[in-house]
Amino acid sequence: MVSRKIKFLIPKDRAELVPIFLTLFLICLYATFELSVILPTIYHNVFTYKEIFHLLFGCYIIFNLIGNLYICMITDTSVDTIICPVQLPSATIIGKTQPDHLYYYCNWHYCHQCEVNVPPRSQHCFICRKCILKHDHHCTFLGRCIGYRNIRYYMCFLAWVWIGLVYCNILHMDYTYELVGTLSWRVMIACLFPLGAWLFGLINHFSLFLSTICSTSIILNLYVLFLILQQLFLIINSQTWHEYKKNIHIYNLGKDFQSKLQGVFGRKWYLILFSPLIKSSPMGDGMVFDTNMIETRDIQHTDTKRI
Numbered sequence: 101m102v103s104r105k106i107k108f109l110i111p112k113d114r115a116e117l118v119p120i121f122l123t124l125f126l127i128c129l130y131a132t133f134e135l136s137v138i139l140p141t142i143y144h145n146v147f148t149y150k151e152i153f154h155l156l157f158g159c160y161i162i163f164n165l166i167g168n169l170y171i172c173m174i175t176d177t178s179v180d181t182i183i184c185p186v187q188l189p190s191a192t193i194i195g196k197t198q199p200d201h202l203y204y205y206c207n208w209h210y211c212h213q214c215e216v217n218v219p220p221r222s223q224h225c226f227i228c229r230k231c232i233l234k235h236d237h238h239c240t241f242l243g244r245c246i247g248y249r250n251i252r253y254y255m256c257f258l259a260w261v262w263i264g265l266v267y268c269n270i271l272h273m274d275y276t277y278e279l280v281g282t283l284s285w286r287v288m289i290a291c292l293f294p295l296g297a298w299l300f301g302l303i304n305h306f307s308l309f310l311s312t313i314c315s316t317s318i319i320l321n322l323y324v325l326f327l328i329l330q331q332l333f334l335i336i337n338s339q340t341w342h343e344y345k346k347n348i349h350i351y352n353l354g355k356d357f358q359s360k361l362q363g364v365f366g367r368k369w370y371l372i373l374f375s376p377l378i379k380s381s382p383m384g385d386g387m388v389f390d391t392n393m394i395e396t397r398d399i400q401h402t403d404t405k406r407i
């Protein structure tokens with residue numbers, strides 16, 4: 101069981117170990133820096149209730165970050181987790197009036213790489229070498245696909261990265277104020293162009309390191325916020341990233357936002373952010389999805405087993 105989980109942790113494409121290690125390195129760097137440099141400087145190494153609160157909240161952020169990342173990575177989101185029918189089920193989406201890619205993608209279809217019949221919204225990932233249930237996208241930073249079973253952990257991971265970075269930035273501000281006392285043009289240049297400020301001798305080595313951490317945390321913060329908003333946009337439209345690119349809208353039934361959140365994150369959608377250990381499975385089975393199209397059977401496209 102343990103070796104199976106380790107196997108899942110290692111991406112199929114070994115080159116993707118680099119961004120994974122970079123992600124883990126940045127998490128460790130920020131956590132160590134905040135806990136060992138920033139907090140002791142702000143509170144002058146005196147244990148106060150405020151510092152204990154910061155320490156506990158910091159540990160809670162790390163717990164959620166690592167917990168969601170770990171479960172996102174070990175979750176098998178491929179079609180291996182379901183029983184694929186030997187006979188290709190009849191098509192339920194109109195074939196003649198719709199583009200071929202919509203017909204193919206939105207009905208049960210045969211994957212020539214996996215050599216099985218796979219459900220609607222499944223997509224073969226050529227990096228993971230598997231068909232993924234309700235495939236969203238392949239995340240290069242985590243080295244795996246995001247789909248039906250692990251999108252909850254992916255979103256919570258992103259949310260906690262964002263919360264962690266906002267929190268770091270607030271602490272940095274306190275630290276900078278503690279260090280320089282006031283906001284001068286020198287501090288602003290150091291924060292915006294740390295390398296340039298260091299080259300022109302405006303700041304020393306430690307300040308370069310500090311400014312680099314401050315500026316990268318702001319840039320990462322904006323990037324992660326963009327990813328979160330992108331995913332929320334897709335949830336509102338009941339689309340995966342793949343469907344957005346292909347302009348497929350047939351799964352948008354016009355339900356309210358809460359129902360859409362339930363569909364992706366499960367009945368306890370409002371609790372999942374608090375802990376990765378809270379059980380809340382996405383609605384359905386990852387194989388059957390309601391559509392806003394009239395159910396029909398297209399005889400021309402009804403196929404049989406091709407194994």
Ligand SMILES: [Zn+2]
Nearest residue numbers: 211214224231
């Ligand atoms: Zn496949």
Ligand SMILES: [Zn+2]
Nearest residue numbers: 225228238245
């Ligand atoms: Zn993949």
